[in-house]
Amino acid sequence: MSHDVIVVGGSYAGMAAALQLLRARRKVLIIDAGQRRNRAADASHGFLGQDGADPAMIAGKARSELEAYPTLQWLDDLAPEASTNGPDGGFSVRSWNGAHHVGARLILATGVSDTLPDITGLAERWGQYVFHCPYCHGYELDQGQIGVIAAGPMSLHQAELLTEWGEVTLLVSGALALDEAARAKLAARHIRIEEAPILGIEGGADVRLEDGRRLRFAGLFTAPRTAPSTPIAEQLGCELEPTVSGTQIRRNEMHETSVPGVFACGDAAHIPHSVSIAVGDGALTGIMVHRSLVF
Numbered sequence: 001m002s003h004d005v006i007v008v009g010g011s012y013a014g015m016a017a018a019l020q021l022l023r024a025r026r027k028v029l030i031i032d033a034g035q036r037r038n039r040a041a042d043a044s045h046g047f048l049g050q051d052g053a054d055p056a057m058i059a060g061k062a063r064s065e066l067e068a069y070p071t072l073q074w075l076d077d078l079a080p081e082a083s084t085n086g087p088d089g090g091f092s093v094r095s096w097n098g099a100h101h102v103g104a105r106l107i108l109a110t111g112v113s114d115t116l117p118d119i120t121g122l123a124e125r126w127g128q129y130v131f132h133c134p135y136c137h138g139y140e141l142d143q144g145q146i147g148v149i150a151a152g153p154m155s156l157h158q159a160e161l162l163t164e165w166g167e168v169t170l171l172v173s174g175a176l177a178l179d180e181a182a183r184a185k186l187a188a189r190h191i192r193i194e195e196a197p198i199l200g201i202e203g204g205a206d207v208r209l210e211d212g213r214r215l216r217f218a219g220l221f222t223a224p225r226t227a228p229s230t231p232i233a234e235q236l237g238c239e240l241e242p243t244v245s246g247t248q249i250r251r252n253e254m255h256e257t258s259v260p261g262v263f264a265c266g267d268a269a270h271i272p273h274s275v276s277i278a279v280g281d282g283a284l285t286g287i288m289v290h291r292s293l294v295f
């Protein structure tokens, strides 16, 4: 077998898993396409010891720490395909450059993709003025005006939670039906309701409504749909499971998916989503995978 473990996805979760295995002198191949989920943000918050640091700097420093271990191979590439080789044959992963890689275990740390509401100007502001996680980006809004752009039923919960960080307006824009109970909940937390359709986002976080009004906010939040960012898990036959925001890879308490020998960690397999949680989850997965090689 060329590698003890192949890790697909070399961001926070994948690197944290690999680090444990490298420290056990295992041969690890990381294949990474370099599309970290937080790539649109300039600062990462809430990770102890790195609060406010550039997310690329955190990932870059981690990679240089891993590269000090001689049993690491790193491939900057996409892995579009993976398959099982049958009993004890391990797994084959094809990288975009055409090479085939074989490993005894496979870790999927591929993160998730975010499907954002289709509103003019929103995608360009993702990670700068439009966010999803209040723990990551709420504090910096300095208790100012916060707009929550409804994307589905979860937006109610998001609006209620965000009152901890500022004065909240829920921009319904046809994405949510509010019954009397929902309106009462919103009123109890002093959340304004704006029902006029949104024309687009302008300036920083200004919302232009179809009736011509322009509402100014310190920041905007929305709840994207999330799903594993690549189809590799499904190709391998790994079961997915629903989450509050979409789907993730199902795994057991050993972090092994429904396909023996294939493990999953980070956003792709676990909610809630954050850098620190992905790192902790990845580290535990690395340990689980190592034990599966020993026992």
Ligand SMILES: Cc1cc2nc3c(=O)[nH]c(=O)nc-3n(C[C@H](O)[C@H](O)[C@H](O)COP(=O)(O)OP(=O)(O)OC[C@H]3O[C@@H](n4cnc5c(N)ncnc54)[C@H](O)[C@@H]3O)c2cc1C
Binding pocket: 008, 009, 010, 011, 012, 013, 014, 031, 032, 033, 034, 035, 036, 037, 038, 039, 040, 041, 043, 044, 045, 046, 047, 077, 078, 079, 080, 109, 110, 111, 112, 114, 126, 127, 131, 133, 136, 137, 229, 230, 232, 265, 266, 267, 268, 273, 274, 275, 276, 278
């Ligand atoms: C806008 C935004 C801002 C955020 N800000 C914060 C913050 O301030 N603080 C915080 O704690 N969290 C923040 N997060 C959440 C954080 O980004 C994620 O929780 C974290 O990145 C998850 O790490 P991960 O390793 O699981 O996945 P990711 O970081 O998404 O990495 C997955 C990696 O796998 C690679 N990959 C996927 N498929 C393949 C394939 N087939 N072949 C090869 N490589 C592949 C990708 O290219 C990527 O490099 C933010 C998220 C967003 C969207």
